[in-house]
Each structure stands twice: as structure tokens, then as C-alpha cells.
Amino acid sequence: MKKVYISGLFCLALLIACGSPDKTEENVANEKPVATETNDVQLTAAQVKNAGIEIGALEAKNIHKTIxxxxxxxxxxENTYSVSVPLGGYVRQMTLIPGMYVKKGSVLAVVEDQQYIQLQQDYLTAKNRLKFTADDYTRQKGLNQTKATSDKIFQQVESDFNNQKVSVNGLAEKLRLIGINPASLNEHNITRNIRVYAPISGYITEVNTNTGKYANPTDVLFEVIxxxxxxxxxxxxxxxxxxxxxxxxxxxxxxxxxxxxxxxxxxxxxxxxxxxxxxxxxxxxxxxxxxxxxxxxxxxxxxxxSSADAAPDEAIVKWENKNYVFAALGNNNYKMIPVETGTSLDGFTEIKTSEKLGNIVVKNAYAVLMKMKNAGE
CATH class of the missing domain: 2.40.30.170 (Efflux pump adaptor protein, beta barrel domain)
Known part of the structure; x- marks a missing residue:
């Protein structure tokens, strides 16, 4: 019984040994190396020559910074004008639409209202009374100088004359405000409508009225730019x-x-x-x-x-959304160093990194990047 037990153990050990063969030189040679992340890479002289890699230093450049x-x-x-009617009225004629070009002084709309008639009537009446008060003032002044009339009567006449001048001048300004020339107004050319003129040359951008609509003095009828x-x-x-x-x-x-x-x-x-x-x-x-x-x-x-350290655009590579340059360590050894870049101008880019950089790859830096990344695969 003891012999059978020992024989069983021996067979089990033999099977385990057969199922786990020792590593041979051939097996070791076929194993893939474990990729390691590194920022260093070494090239051969032939690779440097074929890739056209060149070494140089940062250059001081006058770079215009931009925002x-x-x-x-x-x-x-001053180039936008809102057009309104100072005294209000009904729009009787208007043919404008947004986008139309108008010249300064052209008619934008015709507006009518009975208050325009009343204003012209008041002006002509006041103007006629002014003539009467002016003649009365001249007569009373002469009488007062000869003491034929009292100072009180002359002062009253003088006051009426001055007040009438104020009234005529005020009504005249109201007429000018709505585009009526008081100098040419008489009892034969009283009108019930006024014209709204373009204050500047430009384009109509807004039309806020239509024919037949009443326009208040505060309403903006048109906008011209x-x-x-x-x-x-x-x-x-x-x-x-x-x-x-x-x-x-x-x-x-x-x-x-x-x-x-x-x-x-x-x-x-x-x-x-x-x-x-x-x-x-x-x-x-x-x-x-x-x-x-x-x-x-x-x-x-x-x-x-301003003067800044700059590298050729070919010296800067982008990897995983970061910018890098390759520092030349000698004997075709290179190290990838992160940098902060600034303004670019005429093929050069500002390097803001405070770390002191010696010689770097200034041409075909992407060839070095590809070699370094492919070496770890």
C-alpha cells in the first residue's frame, strides 16, 4: 500500500513538470517588451540625416502681440435720426418701406390737422395786430414827449406793443417747427397739411406708421441711418x-x-x-x-x-493638446519639454516658458516625435 502511494506522487510530479516547460532562449526572444512612457529618444546619425533634423537656439524677435x-x-x-411730427396729425400720404434710400430734404410723409390751420390763423392775426400796436406806440410816444398824454398811458401802449412782438415771434417759430415759412405766409395760402422732410440722407430702417393713422408728437414715425x-x-x-x-x-x-x-x-x-x-x-x-x-x-x-524669445514654427510640436519642443542633449539624444507659447509672427512663435532652453530641434521636430512615440509600441 505504501508503494502505491509513492508511485502516485511521482506520476503527479512528472505530469506537472511536463505541463510547465522551462523558458527557452527562443521563447524569451519572442516575448514583446513592455512599453514604457518616456520623454527621451535617441536617433541614429542616418535617421537624423534622412529626416532633415536641424539643431539651433531660440532667437530674440520683435513680435507684435495681438488681442x-x-x-x-x-x-x-449723430448718424441715426428718429423722425416725428412736432404737433401731431393724421398721416395722409406715405409710401416708405424699410430699406429704401432717401435724400436729405425729400418728402417722407404728408400730415394734416386742423390745428395747423388755427396756428396759421393765429399768426396772421397777431401779425396784423402788431402793425396796429406799432403805429399806436409811435403815436403815443410822440404825445408823451410833448406831455400831451400821461406816462401811464404810454407805458401801457409800450407794454402791449412788446407783448405783441413776443406773440408774433413765438407763433412764427411754431410755424417753422412744422415746416411752414412765416415770411411767405398770407391769407391766401393757408394750408391744412404739412410735409415731413428727411433730415439726413440715408436708409429707412423703421416705419412705425401708415396712411390714415394719427401721429402723436411723441411718436417716432421713421428712423433713418x-x-x-x-x-x-x-x-x-x-x-x-x-x-x-x-x-x-x-x-x-x-x-x-x-x-x-x-x-x-x-x-x-x-x-x-x-x-x-x-x-x-x-x-x-x-x-x-x-x-x-x-x-x-x-x-x-x-x-x-516687444522683444521675446521665439522658436521657428517647425520646432514646436503638439501632443495631447500641449505644446512641446525637443531639447538636444548631444549624441543624437533628445528630450521632449513642455512649453507655453505666445504670439506667432512670420514663421516664429513666442516661447513664454521660464525654463532656460539650450539648443533645440528647430526643423522637422515632428519626425523626432514620431520616432519617440513609435519606439514604445
Whole structure:
């Protein structure tokens, strides 16, 4: 019984040994190496030559820093005119629609009301009475000088004469306000309607009335804008606003046509910061007749040039949304170093990283990146 037990153990040990063979040299050679994450890579001289890799140092460049902001096309108040009727009335003639171009002095509408008749009547009556009071004043003045009449009577006549002049002049201004010339008004040309004229040349943007509607003095009937007075209203963060100056040139473009550039110059910087930490910058737009008020614009503001360390664009690689350069360690060894980039200009990009960089790969850095990443697969 003891012999059988020992024989069983021996067979079990033999089976385990057969199922787990020792590693041979061939098996070890076929095993894949474990990939390790590293920022170092070494190339051969042939690889450096074939890839066209070149080594160099950062260069000091005068780079214009830029600010990218957004804004809209706007019309300054002096180029926008709201048209109303000072004394109110019924609109009897009007043929305008938004978008129409009108010239300064052209008739926008014809308005009528009985108060226009009454105003003209009052003016002519006051004008006639003024003539009477003027003659009476002249007569009483002569009598007073000879003491043929009392000072009290002369003062009363003088007061009536002065009051009548005030009344005539006031009514004359009311007539001018509604577009009637008092100098040419007489009893034969009293009219019941007035004409509303365009105050400026431009485009009708709003029509708030129609024929037959009564227009109150406070109602805005039309809005006219002068397209030659467009400007750009930019929204700039407070940190960037401190770098802006009146007269700086700005390049603008629309989202629908980004290749077409418009030039504007800073005209006014609002001297206050809003709750969202921004301020408004008003710029005079040169040209832009094809733009419409309210058009969204992308703007680039160039700041004063400053000296900065810069690397060629070919020296900077992007990996996993971060920017890197390859430091040359010697003997074709390279190390990938993260960097913070700034403004780009004429094929160079500003390097803001405070770490001191020696020689780096300045050409075909992506070839080094591909070699390094492929080496770990």
C-alpha cells in the first residue's frame, strides 16, 4: 500500500513538470517588451540625416502681440435720426418701406390737422395786430414827449406793443417747427397739411406708421441711418483694455466672409468696467458700406512690438493638446519639454516658458516625435 502511494506522487510530479516547460532562449526572444512612457529618444546619425533634423537656439524677435476680441457694427447717435411730427396729425400720404434710400430734404410723409390751420390763423392775426400796436406806440410816444398824454398811458401802449412782438415771434417759430415759412405766409395760402422732410440722407430702417393713422408728437414715425457713419463697438476684457490707445488700428472680419478684411481705428475707450469685467471700445470703421448695423465681427488688435524669445514654427510640436519642443542633449539624444507659447509672427512663435532652453530641434521636430512615440509600441 505504501508503494502505491509513492508511485502516485511521482506520476503527479512528472505530469506537472511536463505541463510547465522551462523558458527557452527562443521563447524569451519572442516575448514583446513592455512599453514604457518616456520623454527621451535617441536617433541614429542616418535617421537624423534622412529626416532633415536641424539643431539651433531660440532667437530674440520683435513680435507684435495681438488681442482677439468680438464686436458688432453700430451706428453712432449723430448718424441715426428718429423722425416725428412736432404737433401731431393724421398721416395722409406715405409710401416708405424699410430699406429704401432717401435724400436729405425729400418728402417722407404728408400730415394734416386742423390745428395747423388755427396756428396759421393765429399768426396772421397777431401779425396784423402788431402793425396796429406799432403805429399806436409811435403815436403815443410822440404825445408823451410833448406831455400831451400821461406816462401811464404810454407805458401801457409800450407794454402791449412788446407783448405783441413776443406773440408774433413765438407763433412764427411754431410755424417753422412744422415746416411752414412765416415770411411767405398770407391769407391766401393757408394750408391744412404739412410735409415731413428727411433730415439726413440715408436708409429707412423703421416705419412705425401708415396712411390714415394719427401721429402723436411723441411718436417716432421713421428712423433713418447714414451708412457712411458706421463704427465698430468692441467688447474688451479689462486686462486687455489697459494696452489699448486711441488711434490704434484694428483688423475686422465677419463670420460669413472671414477672408474679407475691414480696417477700423480706436476712437474712444469707455472709462469704466462693467460687472462682467469688460469695457466697450468704439472704433471708426473705414469703408464697410456693404455691412449692416448689428453685424457680428471678429477683430484683431495689434499691440506695440516687444522683444521675446521665439522658436521657428517647425520646432514646436503638439501632443495631447500641449505644446512641446525637443531639447538636444548631444549624441543624437533628445528630450521632449513642455512649453507655453505666445504670439506667432512670420514663421516664429513666442516661447513664454521660464525654463532656460539650450539648443533645440528647430526643423522637422515632428519626425523626432514620431520616432519617440513609435519606439514604445
Amino acid at each position: 482677439h476680441v468680438n464686436g458688432v457694427v453700430d451706428v453712432p447717435p 447714414n451708412p457712411g457713419g458706421y463704427h465698430v463697438n468692441l467688447t474688451v476684457f479689462e486686462g486687455d483694455a489697459a494696452n489699448l490707445r486711441v488711434g490704434q488700428e484694428i483688423t475686422c472680419s465677419t463670420s460669413s466672409n472671414p477672408n474679407k478684411r475691414y480696417i477700423a481705428k480706436v476712437h474712444l475707450i469707455k472709462p469704466s468696467i462693467a460687472d462682467d469685467r469688460t469695457t466697450s471700445v468704439h472704433c471708426d470703421l473705414e469703408g464697410g458700406d456693404d455691412l449692416l448695423p448689428g453685424t457680428f465681427l471678429n477683430a484683431t488688435i495689434s499691440l506695440a512690438a
